[in-house]
Amino acid sequence: MTASPEQRILLVIGGGIAAYKTLDLTRHLRERGFFVRAVMTEAAQHFVTKLAVESLTGNRVFDDLFALTEDSSMGHIELSRDADLLVVAPATADILAKMAHGLAGDLASTLLLATDKKILAAPAMNLRMWLHPATQRNADILQKDGVAFVGPEDGEMACGEYGPGRMSEPLAILAAIEQVLATDTRIPLPTDLSGHQEPRGALAGRRVLVTSGPTQEPIDPVRYIANRSSGKQGHAIAAAAAAAGADVVLVSGPVALADPLGGRTIHVKTAREMLRQVEAALPVDIFIGVAAVADWRAAETAPEKIKKDPKQPLCLTLVENPDILAAMGRRSKDRPALVVGFAAESEQLIENAQAKLMVKNCDMIVANDVSKTSGVLGGENNKVLILTKKGKESWPWMTKQEVARRLVARLGTMLAETGR
Ligand code: C5P
Numbered sequence: 001m002t003a004s005p006e007q008r009i010l011l012v013i014g015g016g017i018a019a020y021k022t023l024d025l026t027r028h029l030r031e032r033g034f035f036v037r038a039v040m041t042e043a044a045q046h047f048v049t050k051l052a053v054e055s056l057t058g059n060r061v062f063d064d065l066f067a068l069t070e071d072s073s074m075g076h077i078e079l080s081r082d083a084d085l086l087v088v089a090p091a092t093a094d095i096l097a098k099m100a101h102g103l104a105g106d107l108a109s110t111l112l113l114a115t116d117k118k119i120l121a122a123p124a125m126n127l128r129m130w131l132h133p134a135t136q137r138n139a140d141i142l143q144k145d146g147v148a149f150v151g152p153e154d155g156e157m158a159c160g161e162y163g164p165g166r167m168s169e170p171l172a173i174l175a176a177i178e179q180v181l182a183t184d185t186r187i188p189l190p191t192d193l194s195g196h197q198e199p200r201g202a203l204a205g206r207r208v209l210v211t212s213g214p215t216q217e218p219i220d221p222v223r224y225i226a227n228r229s230s231g232k233q234g235h236a237i238a239a240a241a242a243a244a245g246a247d248v249v250l251v252s253g254p255v256a257l258a259d260p261l262g263g264r265t266i267h268v269k270t271a272r273e274m275l276r277q278v279e280a281a282l283p284v285d286i287f288i289g290v291a292a293v294a295d296w297r298a299a300e301t302a303p304e305k306i307k308k309d310p311k312q313p314l315c316l317t318l319v320e321n322p323d324i325l326a327a328m329g330r331r332s333k334d335r336p337a338l339v340v341g342f343a344a345e346s347e348q349l350i351e352n353a354q355a356k357l358m359v360k361n362c363d364m365i366v367a368n369d370v371s372k373t374s375g376v377l378g379g380e381n382n383k384v385l386i387l388t389k390k391g392k393e394s395w396p397w398m399t400k401q402e403v404a405r406r407l408v409a410r411l412g413t414m415l416a417e418t419g420r
Contacts, residue, residue, distance in 0.1 A: 007181060008035040010083035010115075012108045013053065015043020017158045018090040018124035018167035023048060025089060025170040026056040032174070037083065039063065041095070041108045065107040076107065080115035085181055088112070090124035090167045093135050099147070100138035120148045120180050124167030126159055148261045150176035172258040179261055182236065182401035183243030201245030202412025207284040208246040209336070210238040211291035211324060213253035215271045219316065220302035224269075227292050228377045231255030233342075234290030236404035238263055241286075244408045249281040253291055271297065271321035278324055285420070286411055287336040289325035292344065297321050329361030337420045338411060340364045346371040353387050363414070364388050366407065386410070 009029055013022050029036050036057045040050060050061045062079065080086065088095060088108075095108065099119075104110040112119060121142065129135055130152060143149065151168035168176070212234020216224040235257050238250040242262025250265045251274055259265040266281075268274045271293045278287070296318035306314065325341045341362045343353040346369070353367035367385040370377050382403045386393045395406070 007033070008037070008083045008085075009177065010080065010086045010111065011036055011038040011057070012086060012088040012095070012112065013038055013040045013044040013048070014088060014090045014092040014095045014108070014124075015041050015046060016090040016092050016124045016167075017047060019044050019047040021167055021170055022089045023052060023056055025087075025173050026053070028170055028174050029177070030056070030058070035059075037062070037079075039079075039108050039111060041106060043092070043094075062107060065110055076110050077114050080111040081117065083115075083117055085177060086112060086115055086117055086119045087122070087173070087177060088119065089122040089173060091121035092123075093125045093129045093132075093138075096121065096123065096135060096138045096142065100141040100145075118146070118148065118180055120150060120173075120176055122150050122167050122173050122176075123152045123165075125152070125165050126157055127161055127163035127165040130165040131163070148176065148180050150258060150261070168258065175258050176261060178401070179236075179239045182399075182405065183239065201243065202409050203241055203286075203415075204245030206246045206286065206415065208238075208241040208248050208286045208288065209278060209281050209284040210234055210241065210248065210250045210288045211252070211274060211278060211293070212238065212250060213255040214292050215253045215274060215294045215321075216269045217271065217294045217297035217321070218269075218301045219298045220304065220306045222305050225294055225297065225318075226254075227294060229253070229255075229292035230377070231257050232380070233382060233400045233403065234288075235260050236400045237288055237290060237407060238265075240401070240404035240408040241288075244412065246286075246408075249284070251277045251281070251291075253293075270294075271324070275322050275324050275327065278328070282336075283334040284336050285415060286338045286340065287325075287328045288340040288407075288411075289328065290342050291324070293324055294321055323360065325362065326360040337418045338363045338415055340366065340407075340411065343367040344370040344377075349385065350387075350392070353385065357387055357389070364411075366403075388414075 013019055026036055037059045038053045038057050039062045053061050098109040099112050102113055104113045150173050152164050153166045153168055154164050155166040156162050157165055213231035214227045214229040216226045218224045238248050239260035242248045248263030266277045268277055299317040299319045329339045339362045341360055343356050343365050345352045349367050349369055353365045357365045365387045368376050368382055376382055381397055382400050383397045384395050
């Protein structure tokens with residue numbers, strides 16, 4: 001995806017060894033067409049130079065709170081509000097503590113306090129520092145304040161210890177940035193002075209269950225049957241539903257994507273595991289089956305790696321997997337108020353999607369063309385046809401995030417119409 005020209009990122013670089021990864025993040029952001037401005041803390045400049053950051057962002061780096069009063073410079077309010085999103089990477093224990101407690105002793109913390117835009121933090125620190133109750137408390141406060149987090153990941157630290165604390169990889173941060181930008185980027189002001197906020201949005205207070213990605217069906221301990229689903233559309237829908245105030249459970253097959261922000265993600269491999277987790281998440285108001293569930297699995301999984309035999313071909317017997325969408329559509333006791341399926345077809349799109357609407361007892365089918373020439377599978381854009389029992393509607397080409405946003409808005413209206 002290429003960012004629309006107005007998308008502006010203010011990168012706040014904290015003082016940690018992970019700052020070198022922020023250089024790579026900057027490069028990816030620029031490649032995607034983002035305008036990037038950076039602010040560095042004093043500590044950050046021990047790890048990467050201002051010159052490197054200026055070369056990669058193509059913009060002057062800001063680091064001095066008091067220099068901002070110079071005529072040639074921007075005021076700190078202007079600097080923090082000029083961006084669409086503030087990204088703190090690496091977000092050190094020190095920056096998180098300052099943010100959680102509203103300290104504003106340097107330029108970075110002042111901008112983070114003065115902004116009215118959404119903030120995404122990518123923590124990076126030693127695992128003991130991350131696991132310390134003080135840092136956990138601060139992260140909790142910030143999450144409640146509406147700050148989005150990506151990572152930290154488990155892994156080996158620069159100091160040789162192993163555990164949570166590694167900053168997420170640049171591509172995972174980039175995915176999180178795109179997700180946050182695809183949702184509301186303003187921090188809502190508290191509704192009353194106690195700071196209490198009711199969840200708001202088209203799906204506030206609703207429970208939404210989404211499946212995403214492919215499934216992997218084992219043949220033996222090393223081989224499996226799968227498909228080309230990337231999970232991008234399903235993950236975007238889960239993120240959009242969370243942004244619309246829903247309590248979201250995402251059951252995902254194996255994908256190379258970061259878990260969406262907001263909600264809970266459960267990772268599964270096979271169709272049967274996916275069905276089990278979907279049933280465990282009931283009752284919900286809306287079920288959206290986006291996963292490309294493998295239709296078949298091997299009748300038997302070989303306990304050891306199957307050996308080649310030049311004398312005879314290998315015959316696999318495949319049996320049908322449970323149909324999760326149909327199972328949700330046909331439930332009697334706790335059927336979700338809305339059951340939504342996807343129909344990925346490479347021919348006879350409308351006829352096949354219409355049949356699915358009836359056979360699987362869905363309230364909506366989102367049909368898309370996945371023929372080789374469409375570029376939908378694994379791509380960033382989608383062109384969908386919406387089918388309900390009332391009729392059909394064709395949407396133009398748009399990003400998968402935009403499809404997700406519109407779909408969520410539509411489902412909010414449909415749910416209200418059911419009166420449940
Ligand atoms: O029948 P088909 O696989 O084309 O149907 C696609 C829709 O059904 C998608 O919404 C997909 O998530 C769902 N599905 C499912 N379980 C299966 C097969 C498909 O939930 N075993």
